[in-house]
Amino acid sequence: MTQGLTVWGRRSAFNVQKVLWLVGELGLEHEVIEVGGPFGGLDRPDFLALNPHGRVPVIRDGGTVVWESHSVLRYLGARYGEGTLWPSDPAERSLGDRWLDWAQTALQPAFITLFRGLYVTPEDQRDEKALRDAKEKTDQHYALLDRELAGRPYLAGDRFSIADIPAGATLYRYYALDLDRPALLNLEGWYGRLAERASHGLHVRRPLEELKF
């Protein structure tokens, strides 16, 4: 257990949920200070002193401040999950690490555009072309995951690891959307395994109404 871990960020924020999911997996005592969205506070000087980018999540662990959700995942993994959720061998670690970058640069931009366009943006303000593009890309990314997961139960191999968190965290929202979904049985099976995890239930499967930001 660590003393003095603080997470800044509203619980409804996708990027905050990834961090809280890992904090729960690691069993770390922590305090959450909800900022951003309806809570505001991201432009306050004391918050900007923590994260000059003015976004959540941010963590402080003892004297160490980290922002950017995937940097936080890597930090917490290296600090508290080495050998379990975050391998110490560089080659082994890279098998999971690549999925963090892939989720951040490929899956998330398409998926978040789709989710926000369908669920957050009022219907009369939707950009239908952007939505169609985002749906097509999201389908391609999930199809890739489905093919990868044909040969193993988790993204980095036989065991759940940090690699599963960013891409896996999108699926609760994805399955909640009212849209045509291709049948991707390996993806569904993976989601089923992730959804059995207590920390996923606590931090990712939040009431849908909360996610309107």
Ligand SMILES: N[C@@H](CCC(=O)N[C@@H](CS)C(=O)NCC(=O)O)C(=O)O
């Ligand atoms: N690349 C950053 C993105 C951070 C980000 O944009 N966070 C959103 C929440 S998911 C935010 O701070 N939005 C403003 C708000 O919540 O008011 C990360 O992964 O941490």
